[in-house]
Amino acid sequence: MKKLINDPRAVVAESLEGFGMAHHDLVKVHADPAYVTRRDAPVSGKVSLVSGGGSGHEPLHSGYVGRGMLDAAVPGAVFTSPTPDQILPAITNTDSGAGVLLIVKNYTGDILNFETAAELAQAEGIDVKSVVVNDDVAVEDSLYTAGRRGVGGTVLVERIAGAAAERGDSLDAVTSLAERVNAGVRSMGVALSACTVPHAGEPSFDLAENEIELGVGIHGEPGRRRMPMAPADAITDQLLEPILSDLGAGSGERVLLFVNGMGGTPLSELYIVYRHAAKLLADRGLHVERSLVGNYITALEMQGASITVLKLDDEMIDLWDSPVHTAALRWGV
């Protein structure tokens, strides 16, 4: 496995440094401990949103730091939770006094370390709340998770809760909105190939020449089952069916359809998945009001995709459409 890296142990630090150089108008990259904040943090009177997790899922989370989304992102080592000593300054240095909401993907290490940091920040008098994202319908428990994993829905929680914080909502209001988004979002993914953690140097799992992993996690952890390679439409059926039956969306409801690339899949293939998924949703009488197609939460260079469906209401649509200015998501500004 060839990678455009120098020292495998320096991947996260060097990548963050480059990210900070390319987007110095937007973000400030802190080293030792590593975290990324909005250049203008703390924003007076605004609830701060802090997220983070293992690296290797870029643009998540650093790519979502900026107006209308996150105030800080905390990147761990590749596929490894960030530590409390990284998370704590991300909280304290973005809090304006209005409180901080932590957006945590449901992985055991993340839960533990964000919780520890939250307690330390609370001890300093900061009002901290948390929302745990657990949108992956593939498996109930997994290698790194008790309960469902947090995947693509995280991007949507960060955007919509981020928009609410930007318009001045209180910590309680932003938290309850984030929980509402999480309650109405479901995802499932598929891997066509494995991915290789730089310092490991070997693929994290093996797939045969004609095999795919249905319900794969964003670290390559096992999903529901392996199956022979199939046409894109058949795979899309198998991803969308569990999402819809779990979500329980009924005819006439409005949804956001998010087709996400795992990192190594061409955009053209994501649109082939989108095409069939949108048709299936229309067949069920659902209205696709908003959509997102691209590499937004990845697993290094894994080939594959995930589908995320979010039930929308008027408020969520307004917040989705409001201005956002981050490295990876931008409109209206």
Added chain:
Amino acid sequence: MKKLINDPRAVVAESLEGFGMAHHDLVKVHADPAYVTRRDAPVSGKVSLVSGGGSGHEPLHSGYVGRGMLDAAVPGAVFTSPTPDQILPAITNTDSGAGVLLIVKNYTGDILNFETAAELAQAEGIDVKSVVVNDDVAVEDSLYTAGRRGVGGTVLVERIAGAAAERGDSLDAVTSLAERVNAGVRSMGVALSACTVPHAGEPSFDLAENEIELGVGIHGEPGRRRMPMAPADAITDQLLEPILSDLGAGSGERVLLFVNGMGGTPLSELYIVYRHAAKLLADRGLHVERSLVGNYITALEMQGASITVLKLDDEMIDLWDSPVHTAALRWGV
């Protein structure tokens, strides 16, 4: 090679259909012959910009159709030039009477087919001009090219000329600006892996386990030479040196630095390349005024990257910053 596709012969049509569904607010996708236009085309009084080429380089060109960039994109089969009967309606249906500029990457088939379409459109009384983009410093002639190939610089020509057309510049003015951008831009790429054309089913070339192709083309065609895998910084040196010596940019000049992924490379690795490239430019006394990092002109799922450097002046910076609203590039709106 597993791909998220159905019928290999239907890849372009199905992908375009999905693209049109996801971005119906922005574009209109035409079938038989296939081309993509701005939803609001023709835009009264505005010079129309039309580009195109083989598919497989997404988001190029369809992802750049919209306000402040292209009026139409014409996708050929994968890695195959579009035909004159596709290009002609893209011209005639976007011309508002102000004339049409064709932005053509320098590949023999593209040149020929855009030229034929231009002559047919001129016979219908439409004012048509062309600019040929040839920014790749890697090789002088190549498998599909007499002279230098057109690569990453194409994105920058489309954006800056598109902004000039949007502000109401004449066909002559937009054409001369596009030529000025092309004259001041240079690129070079590297492949860490090959890519597989869907209907071919086999990789278009072979690279050994520890080998990379320096100066690779966006169809996987040969570059300058093969070399053993090296650290990202050393590869970046080898890409940037030929660009800078050919461009002849001197200390104090302002540039745009564009680090592009070939499709299968994680964003985190592109920022590692950006980091070193930006440092090298600073060492030469160049000012990186604007930057772009991501998958903007790809070669299917190829792993690799390209670097593009454009000399900037005040007018180009203003045009670059002006509002753009396409599927793949958006700001200010």
